[in-house]
Amino acid sequence: MGKKYEAARAKVTEGKIYDVEGGFKLVPELAYAKFDEMVEVSGRLGVDPKHPEQMVRGTVVMPHGLGKTVRVIVFAKGEKGMEAKEAGADHVGAEELIEKVSKGWLEFDSVVATPDIMGAVGKLGKVLGPRGLMPNPKLGTVTFDVKKAVTDLKAGKVEFRVDKAGNIHVPLGKASFGSQKLKENFSSLMEALIKAKPSSSKGAYLRSLFIATTMGPSVKLDVAEVRGLFK
Numbered sequence: 001m002g003k004k005y006e007a008a009r010a011k012v013t014e015g016k017i018y019d020v021e022g023g024f025k026l027v028p029e030l031a032y033a034k035f036d037e038m039v040e041v042s043g044r045l046g047v048d049p050k051h052p053e054q055m056v057r058g059t060v061v062m063p064h065g066l067g068k069t070v071r072v073i074v075f076a077k078g079e080k081g082m083e084a085k086e087a088g089a090d091h092v093g094a095e096e097l098i099e100k101v102s103k104g105w106l107e108f109d110s111v112v113a114t115p116d117i118m119g120a121v122g123k124l125g126k127v128l129g130p131r132g133l134m135p136n137p138k139l140g141t142v143t144f145d146v147k148k149a150v151t152d153l154k155a156g157k158v159e160f161r162v163d164k165a166g167n168i169h170v171p172l173g174k175a176s177f178g179s180q181k182l183k184e185n186f187s188s189l190m191e192a193l194i195k196a197k198p199s200s201s202k203g204a205y206l207r208s209l210f211i212a213t214t215m216g217p218s219v220k221l222d223v224a225e226v227r228g229l230f231k
Contacts, residue, residue, distance in 0.1 A: 005217070031175035074093075074149075075120075075121050101128070
């Protein structure tokens with residue numbers, strides 16, 4: 001470990017479980033890289049993703065965004081295509097845009113599609129699927145309301161999804177946001193995550209939560225407190 005990392009780690013009390021207020025006050029101070037580090041929350045959920053009914057997945061619009069520019073493309077035709085452009089989509093198109101992506105062009109972060117064109121977009125499954133970019137009606141990215149979809153994504157709409165081991169990893173914003181904005185983004189995420197709890201999940205749903213900057217050490221949060229705050 002480098003000297004800067006060790007200096008950051010020395011600020012974290014070994015074995016201590018931090019309350020939300022204390023954790024988010026500390027974590028921005030742990031950033032030491034030359035770039036503005038992202039703060040991420042990681043946690044363990046009391047679900048078994050092997051069972052489809054326990055697959056936790058959803059979206060949340062962070063009130064303060066993520067501090068980065070989100071490049072959005074929209075597969076749409078005619079009036080809906082114009083609506084997407086007016087909403088701020090970076091690229092809009094139909095067959096020609098599908099063909100471009102199929103050939104390996106991936107200079108975008110999020111994808112929206114109207115339902116009428118999903119049949120053609122489906123052939124991009126092998127390209128977009130592994131990257132988590134395939135439009136999905138459950139996530140609001142297959143819709144005729146392209147204006148709202150693009151606006152939300154540009155504003156900081158984030159997807160959360162439990163992995164095969166029952167863990168989640170979600171960005172909360174830049175370290176430069178400071179503790180208050182990061183805490184408010186965290187609150188929005190927790191509300192959405194609690195709401196997404198499967199009815200078949202037994203026992204404690206939130207098992208552990210950690211926050212950390214891109215390069216810095218992690219800070220363990222008091223899960224019992226979080227459970228109480230977001231019932």
